[in-house]
Every structure is written in C-alpha cells, then in structure tokens.
Amino acid sequence: MADAVQSYKKHARWLPLFHFFVMPALLVNVVMALWGLVLSPGIWTLWSVVFAIALLGLGFLSRIQALTVQDRVIRLEMRLKLRQLLPPDLQPRINDLTHRQLVALRFASDEELADLVREVLAGRLATSKEIKMRVKSWQADWLRA
Numbered sequence: 748m749a750d751a752v753q754s755y756k757k758h759a760r761w762l763p764l765f766h767f768f769v770m771p772a773l774l775v776n777v778v779m780a781l782w783g784l785v786l787s788p789g790i791w792t793l794w795s796v797v798f799a800i801a802l803l804g805l806g807f808l809s810r811i812q813a814l815t816v817q818d819r820v821i822r823l824e825m826r827l828k829l830r831q832l833l834p835p836d837l838q839p840r841i842n843d844l845t846h847r848q849l850v851a852l853r854f855a856s857d858e859e860l861a862d863l864v865r866e867v868l869a870g871r872l873a874t875s876k877e878i879k880m881r882v883k884s885w886q887a888d889w890l891r892a
Contacts, residue, residue: 765806770807773802779799781796825853850875851878852867855884856885
C-alpha cells in the first residue's frame, strides 16, 4: 500500500467486503422480503420486511458512525497540526475553519497548508472538493475507516 499513489481522483476508500458484499446482500434481503410480502401477505412476512430494513439500516449506521469518529479525530489532528505550522496571524482563526474544511486540508503538505488556509478563510475555497483540488503535494492517508 505504501507504494501506491493517492490523489484527489483516487482517494476514496472502498472496503470490498462491506461495499460489494454486505450492503448488496442486505439490500437484496430487503427486496426479497418485500417480494415475499407481496406473494404472501401476513404478519410474519411483514415482520421479515421490517427486520430486513432494520438490518440494512444497521449496515448504513455502522459505516456512518465509523466515518463520524474518523472525522472527529482528523479535526483534532488538524487543529494540532495547524497550531504548529500556521504563522501567528492565522492561528487565532483556526476555529473559523469548518470541520469539512479541516478534513479536506489534511491532504495538503505542510509547506502549502498556510496558503490554503488563507484562501479558505478569505472565502476563495469553500467546499471540500475545491480545497482538495487545489492541493499540489498530496499527502496520502492510508489509515482511513
């Protein structure tokens, strides 16, 4: 993995077991339960639909919760990094950065971080996509959830 190159175009994290097996299987399970309810309406087939939807929801919630915790850790990590790297005039403005902006800035090298933060705070870069696309020296993040 250390030899692979990461960039804006290729930084999404796919977990094959989760994205290509677990979630599709849970989605098919919902469809099959609904089909069973259509073919044979009743309390048990209705319960199988409810249970199938609950399992699918559990799959989504597990992923969302892991990503939420990851983003909180990244936000803390970036605030500490910015306190070390930003010039004194920018340090009081660290808390003005949104959590989405902090998460996007994590891919920037130390050398370009101050300039990117200036552009974000000036309103020239607003979205995560804009920030990531402006990064010149992409710092790979292989330890993501």
